[in-house]
Amino acid sequence: MNQEARLDYLIDYLLDENPDAKEWMDKLDTVEEKITLFRGLCNIREPKSVTKPFMKIQDAFLKEWNHGRNIISLKDLEPARPQLYLWQGDITSIAVDAIVNAANSKFLGCLRANHNCIDNIIHTRAGVQLRLECHDLITAQGRKEPMGKAKMTKAYNLPSNYVIxxxxxxxDERGVSPFKEQLLASSYRSCLALADEHQLGTIAFCCISTGEFNFPNQRAAEIAIQTVKEYINKNQSNLQVIFNVFKEKDLLIYQSLLEN
Amino acid sequence: MKKRGNFLFIEKKDNIYTLSLTPELQDDIGTVGFIEYSNENTLKVDDPILNLEASKTVHEIDSPLAGKIVERNEAAISEPTLLNSAKTEENWIVKLTDVDEEAFNQLEDA
Incomplete structure (x- = not known):
């Protein structure tokens, strides 16, 4: 089965589950368009189990899709400071112990079809299993996920092993407050502590809260770097920490902060 | 004597320490719609006291002090907006004993 045949199977399956989405099918000429439809259908999908054949074909498709890119691991990077690294690109192309996802309190991954956020692309490229595991975790917890905490799942079809x-x-419009700054630092600390608890070697952070959540980029980067440095010193942690940026703006901010 | 930590006020009277929400925290979380206390009665520093869902955030309130919970604000469970009140008699969350006085003294003055 080639990638296009796999996509045809997956799209058929997902449309069969969700007949209302058939109206999206007007343009399906290229593989790219099929990927977009597949991604959108996965994004809006309820967290319910899939059949074994679906899982097998999805996994085969995602493995090839994910690994058909340049995969980055720690050995490809030079530390900017001891234990600290900076890399610009798509976090789903990093192969380390854990990558960090900027989730929301519902904890099910982005539910908007093809929305351009990190939560969306991580869930899409990991596979539908990730939403199922997140659903199990949040159901067991019995309430929404608070800000500033962390939970770990497997990474399924992503090149990394875990997602934190x-x-x-x-x-909001009232801007940054000391409480919000403290919560951002708490997010970084919670992820690091969880990684250490599971004896992981390397963790790659995205720029938490800076996208959809509107945290100012410069201040967020200052808090990120300061919190990670403090955590490593205080806990004598051996974690190797990658700051993964996507936007040029963040690259420049982190470069300048890590130089000083 | 009144101190603050983790965006809470801690008021000491005799050997009871009453924790309540600061106006800054109230402002940041918005109108409280749901609270759930943790079951643990003995707290270490940063252990969860309660989880809340409010209009602006989902937040876990963690204890700035180690101690033992002797009373919870049960009224706030059925009426969570009490936590938005300006009055300490209404917006308090727990009363602690067995608190290390030195740790309390080291908190920031309110």
Whole structure:
């Protein structure tokens, strides 16, 4: 089965589950368009189990899709400071022990079809299993996920082994407050502590709260770097920490902060 | 004597320490719609006291002090907006004993 045949199977399956989505099918000429439809259907999908054949074909598709890119591991990077690394690119192409996802309190991954956020692309490329595991975790907890904490899941089809999900603070029109700054630091600390608890070697952070959650980029980066440094010193942690940035703006901010 | 830590006020009277929400915290979390106390009666520093869902955030309130819970604000369970009140008699969350006085003294003055 080639990638396109796999996509045809997966799309058929998902549309069969969700007949209302058939109206999206107007443009399906290229593999790219099929990927978009597949991604959108997974994004809006309820957390319910799938059949074994679906899982097998999805996993085969995602493994090839994910690994058909340049995969980055720690050995490809030079430390900017002891134990600290900076890398610009898609966090789902990093192969380390754990990558950090900027989740929301519902904890099920982004539910908007093809929305351009990190939660969406992590869930899409990991596979539908990730939402199922998140659903189990949040159901067991019995309430929404608070800000500033962290939970770990497997990474399924991603090149990394685990995903650490944290809900950062949301900044509204009243701007940043000391409470929100403390919550952002708490998100970083919770992820690091969880990684150490599971004796992981390397963790790659995204820029928590800076996207959809509106935290100002410069201040967020200052808190990120300061919190990680303090954590490593205080706990004598051996974690190797990658600051993964996506936007040029964040790259420049982190470069400048890590130089000083 | 009144101190603050983890965005809470801690008021000491005799050997009872009453924890309540600061106006800053109230402002940041918004209108409280749901609270759930943790079952643990003996707290270490940063152990969860309660989880809340409010209009602006989902938040776990963690204890700034180690101690033993002797009373919870049960009224706030059925009426969570009490935690938005300006009055300490209404917006308190727990009363602690067995608190290390030195640890209390080291907190920031309120």
């Amino acid at each position: 999900h944290t809900v950062g603070p949301f900044i």
